[in-house]
Amino acid sequence: MKYNYNQIQDLLNDDSFVEWVLFANNDSDWQKYLIENPSKAIIVNEARQIILEIHSIEKEKSVELDQKLVWEKISKAIIEENHTTKSEIMWWNKPLYRWAVSFILMFGIGWLFFLNQSKGKVNYSALVASIEDKNTLIERINKSASAMTVELEDGSRITLEKGSKLSYPSHFATNKRMVVLSGEAFFEIANNPNKPFYVYANEVVTKVLGTSFRIKAFEEDKKVIVKVLTGKVSVYNQRQINLNDPETNALILLPNQQAIYNRPSEDLSKHLVEVPMPLTQQPEQLPTEFDEVSADKILEIIEKRYGIKLIYNEEILSNCIITTKLRDEPLSDQLDLICGIIGGTYKEVDAQIIIESKGCNKLLISPLNTHL
CATH class of the missing domain: 3.55.50.30 (Phage tail protein beta-alpha-beta fold)
Structure with missing residues (x-):
């Protein structure tokens, strides 16, 4: 968290502030900041109102941003928030709101942020928020130096590496099993042909029926990597969050193969793992x-x-x-x-x-x- 928030644009340019407003991330840190900096409450509240208005418009999925409509909604919200009188509703003469108008015209009031998020900036927080609309998720975060084992209701086991986090429902849906990963983990998935297992890790989706594989997908990394140990997996990427996305142009991975997704170039490719080893499950007794x-x-x-x-x-x-x-x-x-x-x-x-x-x-x- 930064501490030099002197004007609204400082807050709007801070991803952690936007995530707090939309997803309540790091809520305790921001509540502490407000307590320690009561003089900042006004600009925090105004920046928060702008972000919420942007988000409500973004949900309407307009193809083009109607700047007049955006400004009308924001000004209405600010007026209602402050309960101002008619004589006081001359806010357009104030420097703060003149800056807001410029911000709308130059940047579409943060439209670029939300557009990027919906067209390629897929991350853990956004994925969790999308799923939480339908389910209450359990989150496990590995803050220790050693690996953490997470057991799911279907018998699947996930080994979560240091600095990684996993969100999953206490009970899976009737037709699919779905988890969200940020970081690195090794998956041992219980076989169930009638209920495929999906791992959402940034822009990459991995679909399996029952197998073991490793995924590395830290938020700050430029690559997402999926490595298969046993079985077969299907890997594809999505430019925007779509929990019902079909396996369009998916890569099929077998043991000793890996998929590498380059986030800047949005390129998904298949390779052998760095050090291919004999299969742990041999198809038959082979001579040596x-x-x-x-x-x-x-x-x-x-x-x-x-x-x-x-x-x-x-x-x-x-x-x-x-x-x-x-x-x-x-x-x-x-x-x-x-x-x-x-x-x-x-x-x-x-x-x-x-x-x-x-x-x-x-x-x-x-x-x-x-x-x-």
Whole structure:
């Protein structure tokens, strides 16, 4: 909170003041400020009235801002608030209100703030306020240095990291489960095909049926990141708050994949996680030791172990015969050694690995104790 509020525009330019007026955020701090600064009560009340009037007009969802209508509503509210007499209703001659007129004409009386909020400035407070219209939410804030575990009524578990907060209903709706996150958390969602689970984190929405994944979405960060450990999730972004937003142009994420939303550019993209590891839930019992097996067959096993699509020329690599052993190592370690043996290279494209090699026509042996 700033303390150099000398005029109304100082308050209107302060996001924390706007959030206090609209969402009652940090109420105790602002009440304390008013007690300690009684001389500021007048400008606080007038700034508050302007914000409430702006908000009431913004709710009407006008395509264009009718400045005359806005000013009429604000002036009426101020007159009613002060109970002024006819002789005193010459407020347009006062410097304060002349400034307000200029503010309306130049900035649409804060219209830019609310327009940005509705078209891309989606944050935790706004999301919670939207949901609270229908439900009473429980909020958990992790102020400790260690992780906090939150258990939901459906059996889902959420591990909340330091400095993070989560809002959720005590009872989920009949057709969906929905929570709001600010910060970082690991989700282990109980499977329920009839009731999908939604996580709203700034502009990013993550939809799952039952799986485990991590989301990092701090308010001040320029990126929102969703990483999948098990199962499958659908990730999409929204430019304005819409709790019924369909999965338009959603990205489907599988284990070892992540979605990164760049908030300044509003770009959502899919990548592999930094260090892909063997799946915690293997689709089947896979072999780890290979005695004179073709490279393409070994790569097929690696693909299944990590759940990552590997693209390569099967015909060429079928001539590369390898003896080796696979270990629970990062994918990069596995591919570095394989490509070193076959004289190949690899690169990531759209959360897939492309392996290039000219092939070989001789037996290639990697000792069984090699870290592959």
